[in-house]
Amino acid sequence: MPMSQAMLNTQAPGPADEKVKRHTISILVQNKFGAFNRIAGLFAAKGYNIDSLSVGPTEDEGVSRMTIVARGDDQIIEQITKQLNKLIDIVKVIDLTFESFVDRELVLVKVHSTNDTRPEIMQIAEIFRAKVVDISPKTLTLEATGSQQKVDAIIKMLKPFAIKEMARTGRVALKREFQGEV
Amino acid sequence: MSRQAHEEESPAAPAGRLMTGAEIFVRSLIAENVEVLFGYPGGATIGVYDALHDISDINHVLTRHEQGATHAAEGYAKATGKPGVVLVTSGPGATNTVTGIADAMMDSIPLVVFTGQVPLRLIGNDAFQEADIVGITRPVTKHNYLVRDVRELAQTIKEAFYIALSGRPGPVLIDLPKDVMAQKTTFDYPGSVTLRNYAPILDGNLRQIRKAAEVINAASRPVLYVGGGAILSNAAPELTALARKLRCPVTTTLHGLGSFPENDPLAMGMLGMHGTWYSNMAVHFCDVLIAVGARFDDRVTGNVDAFAAEAKKIHIDIDPSAISKNVKVDVPIVGDVKRVLAALQDLVNPLETKDWLRTIDAWKDEHPLRYRNGEEIRAQYVIQKLGEITEGNAIVVTDVGQHQMWAAQFFNFAHPRTHITSGGLGTMGFSLPAAMGAVFGRRDLPVISISGDGGFQMNSQEMATIVQHRLPLKIFVINNGFLGMVRQWQELFWRRRYSQVELANPDFVRLAEAYGCTAFRATRTSEVEDVLRKAMAHTDGPVFAEFVVAKEDNVYPMIPAGQTINEMIDTPDPVPGGRNGSGDAIATVEKGKARKVSVHAHVPSNA
Numbered sequence: 104m105p106m107s108q109a110m111l112n113t114q115a116p117g118p119a120d121e122k123v124k125r126h127t128i129s130i131l132v133q134n135k136f137g138a139f140n141r142i143a144g145l146f147a148a149k150g151y152n153i154d155s156l157s158v159g160p161t162e163d164e165g166v167s168r169m170t171i172v173a174r175g176d177d178q179i180i181e182q183i184t185k186q187l188n189k190l191i192d193i194v195k196v197i198d199l200t201f202e203s204f205v206d207r208e209l210v211l212v213k214v215h216s217t218n219d220t221r222p223e224i225m226q227i228a229e230i231f232r233a234k235v236v237d238i239s240p241k242t243l244t245l246e247a248t249g250s251q252q253k254v255d256a257i258i259k260m261l262k263p264f265a266i267k268e269m270a271r272t273g274r275v276a277l278k279r280e281f282q283g284e285v
Numbered sequence: 286m287s288r289q290a291h292e293e294e295s296p297a298a299p300a301g302r303l304m305t306g307a308e309i310f311v312r313s314l315i316a317e318n319v320e321v322l323f324g325y326p327g328g329a330t331i332g333v334y335d336a337l338h339d340i341s342d343i344n345h346v347l348t349r350h351e352q353g354a355t356h357a358a359e360g361y362a363k364a365t366g367k368p369g370v371v372l373v374t375s376g377p378g379a380t381n382t383v384t385g386i387a388d389a390m391m392d393s394i395p396l397v398v399f400t401g402q403v404p405l406r407l408i409g410n411d412a413f414q415e416a417d418i419v420g421i422t423r424p425v426t427k428h429n430y431l432v433r434d435v436r437e438l439a440q441t442i443k444e445a446f447y448i449a450l451s452g453r454p455g456p457v458l459i460d461l462p463k464d465v466m467a468q469k470t471t472f473d474y475p476g477s478v479t480l481r482n483y484a485p486i487l488d489g490n491l492r493q494i495r496k497a498a499e500v501i502n503a504a505s506r507p508v509l510y511v512g513g514g515a516i517l518s519n520a521a522p523e524l525t526a527l528a529r530k531l532r533c534p535v536t537t538t539l540h541g542l543g544s545f546p547e548n549d550p551l552a553m554g555m556l557g558m559h560g561t562w563y564s565n566m567a568v569h570f571c572d573v574l575i576a577v578g579a580r581f582d583d584r585v586t587g588n589v590d591a592f593a594a595e596a597k598k599i600h601i602d603i604d605p606s607a608i609s610k611n612v613k614v615d616v617p618i619v620g621d622v623k624r625v626l627a628a629l630q631d632l633v634n635p636l637e638t639k640d641w642l643r644t645i646d647a648w649k650d651e652h653p654l655r656y657r658n659g660e661e662i663r664a665q666y667v668i669q670k671l672g673e674i675t676e677g678n679a680i681v682v683t684d685v686g687q688h689q690m691w692a693a694q695f696f697n698f699a700h701p702r703t704h705i706t707s708g709g710l711g712t713m714g715f716s717l718p719a720a721m722g723a724v725f726g727r728r729d730l731p732v733i734s735i736s737g738d739g740g741f742q743m744n745s746q747e748m749a750t751i752v753q754h755r756l757p758l759k760i761f762v763i764n765n766g767f768l769g770m771v772r773q774w775q776e777l778f779w780r781r782r783y784s785q786v787e788l789a790n791p792d793f794v795r796l797a798e799a800y801g802c803t804a805f806r807a808t809r810t811s812e813v814e815d816v817l818r819k820a821m822a823h824t825d826g827p828v829f830a831e832f833v834v835a836k837e838d839n840v841y842p843m844i845p846a847g848q849t850i851n852e853m854i855d856t857p858d859p860v861p862g863g864r865n866g867s868g869d870a871i872a873t874v875e876k877g878k879a880r881k882v883s884v885h886a887h888v889p890s891n892a
């Protein structure tokens with residue numbers, strides 16, 4: 104969907120406002136004609152900032168889950184969830200920030216590599232438990248999964264080698280049933 | 286289509302057999318008790334129009350522009366409380382409805398708009414008269430649909446009517462591809478709707494209602510701030526009962542006008558940018574503000590941080606997203622105004638507000654709505670006289686601009702659903718078609734359209750529709766030769782640099798006559814009452830009247846956009862018997878006092 108691009112461009116860094124927080128919002132939406140556009144359009148029309156957005160099928164074949172990481176102060180986030188709830192095609196909106204949740208993100212990074220740098224890159228991959236999914240004389244493509252922080256960290260480590268291309272899925276998340284790590 | 290095929294598909298056929306989408310459309314509207322359909326045909330809807338041909342249950346009104354059709358549907362909906370229904374063709378027919386749909390969205394008006402569409406297989410091909418109307422209207426509809434299979438049609442129509450009318454009302458659009466409307470299936474109109482996450486909350490949370498009652502019972506300077514939601518929920522009786530029990534003064538928004546009788550001693554008229562001096566003062570100094578179906582619009586609040594800053598705020602609204610959107614409130618209650626007010630009534634006690642009401646009365650004396658009358662007609666006088674002649678028993682449909690504000694200030698509205706205007710979008714050209722739509726829904730009261738000379742010309746083509754149907758509509762144009770409201774801003778805030786606001790107008794009386802309408806004109810104050818009385822007494826179809834008024838008059842009081850009552854500007858015209866009583870003829874209208882000094886004769890200014 105071309106929408107995410109346009110929306111992500113709207114994110115103005117803005118002044119480091121104390122009240123602005125990052126929220127992970129999980130949305131169950133019916134697979135109806137134009138439903139995703141409705142959600143994307145809402146963020147664009149109201150000028151809300153989105154950090155990432157991911158969509159995929161769920162256990163219910165008529166319903167998809169959208170995970171949106173959005174930024175705003177309490178009042179804006181409250182408006183976002185209320186406005187989402189007004190959309191007829193939406194089944195459920197949960198602001199996971201108020202819950203305990205597990206989240207993952209996947210990234211594919213194609214990084215420039217030479218005979219000299221390849222071992223070093225492989226070592227970083229190992230530390231992050233990333234997989235090598237493609238290799239060429241001049242590049243290595245890694246796949247890493249983890250929390251957003253972990254993905255941020257591996258990208259930071261790979262940056263000095265020159266990242267040629269990168270694709271991140273954006274965060275997906277589910278509420279925890281029990282407290283504590285598994 | 287062959288003659289035989291036509292007979293086979295005749296809508297008179299019994300249920301249970303196969304019907305085309307077009308027939309199902311007609312049957313569904315009949316099942317929804319649609320009496321009037323405003324529309325305009327074209328290639329993509331020709332089959333649907335064929336199915337309408339022999340139907341007598343639905344009165345199709347051929348407007349002269351699709352924008353006229355949507356505004357007519359809005360006027361019909363506002364006057365009756367029933368959804369307004371529109372049928373137009375694809376492409377330009379559909380795009381012409383967008384302004385009316387956006388207007389209905391802003392003002393919470395229930396509409397169901399049907400648009401023709403190119404056949405499914407051509408969608409996306411830049412086919413002749415194709416427009417992605419579902420995409421275009423997504424942000425300005427409560428919901429919209431593209432019907433992709435005739436078997437979904439009846440269910441979709443059922444859902445659309447339910448969504449448009451329930452909760453916070455709004456426009457719903459259904460796009461009808463031409464081939465889908467020719468497909469056949471059996472017709473079975475669903476009896477109910479199930480939507481997974483859409484279930485408007487009507488009964489307010491009892492704990493919240495109790496909390497509100499506690500806050501109210503401790504108030505000494507309460508104000509009821511009432512909006513369009515009170516009228517949408519038909520809550521005027523509950524509101525009046527509550528205000529009188531509490532002895533609480535009432536101010537209304539532009540859309541709340543008519544929810545509370547303005548001759549009641551507790552009435553303060555409209556608040557906000559062009560609200561009365563005293564209502565804005567009262568809201569500023571109140572200790573408890575009870576917002577009833579009002580959405581804290583910026584035309585009302587001005588600077589939100591200073592709006593009723595000291596007051597505890599209670600907010601009753603059916604739409605959770607309306608609450609704490611602009612102004613943080615202390616006691617939110619999500620629910621239907623009518624039910625919540627009824628529940629509150631038993632939990633609150635009469636309040637000791639004598640001192641508070643006395644303070645407000647003093648503001649009323651010091652700063653009444655007023656104007657200086659002379660030979661040149663003041664628009665305020667036309668409106669005030671109209672209010673007196675009709676005694677408030679009329680439906681007044683205004684356009685956008687200065688005349689709109691004067692109508693809100695000087696008519697003295699007494700009944701719900703008697704004031705119809707475009708508030709949220711502020712759409713010039715709204716009045717004439719909306720008033721026409723109101724007449725189709727209401728024949729118990731005279732319907733009066735009031736436009737400016739600018740706005741009248743934005744949908745004047747509907748004069749043809751009005752004359753064709755011999756509608757008993759009163760069509761008044763307040764002609765100041767200017768786009769008056771913009772001129773006022775240029776005068777006050779842009780050093781009187783008048784940029785593109787002066788109008789070279791046609792002869793409105795001859796224009797109306799060319800359409801076949803009886804027409805009058807008043808150019809001096811002394812002629813106004815006579816013209817108004819003749820127009821109101823006219824029984825044979827529509828009647829038009831032009832009032833040539835002062836060119837450079839301003840609407841006061843005024844709180845400039847985004848400011849506070851400290852910047853409120855009162856009218857420069859003196860207060861009668863006040864400090865600089867000059868002996869001029871000053872007319873005042875005070876809310877809640879029924880004391881009026883109206884002047885008929887011209888009094889020379891050196892008298």
Ligand SMILES: Cc1cc2nc3c(=O)[nH]c(=O)nc-3n(C[C@H](O)[C@H](O)[C@H](O)COP(=O)(O)OP(=O)(O)OC[C@H]3O[C@@H](n4cnc5c(N)ncnc54)[C@H](O)[C@@H]3O)c2cc1C
Nearest residue numbers: 512513514518538539540557558559580603622708709711
């Ligand atoms: C030139 C111009 C000047 C203007 N100046 C002013 C001015 O001075 N003062 C002024 O007041 N306005 C003015 N307006 C109008 C203004 O722009 C807004 O349209 C208006 O103030 C909004 O009115 P409202 O708050 O009653 O909300 P509405 O738009 O009428 O909304 C109704 C509210 O009630 C809720 N609701 C609906 N149904 C129910 C129900 N059954 N139960 C509970 N809640 C319900 C809705 O969710 C919504 O929040 C002006 C407009 C123009 C064009």
Ligand SMILES: Cc1ncc(C[n+]2csc(CCOP(=O)(O)OP(=O)(O)O)c2C)c(N)n1
Nearest residue numbers: 686687688711713737738739740768769770
């Ligand atoms: C469609 C549209 N275009 C422009 C405006 C901006 N506007 C608001 S009031 C106004 C002037 C209206 O003039 P007129 O109809 O003569 O009424 P008056 O203010 O003179 O009473 C204009 C241009 C608008 N509200 N709607």
Ligand SMILES: [Mg+2]
Nearest residue numbers: 737738767769
């Ligand atoms: Mg004008």
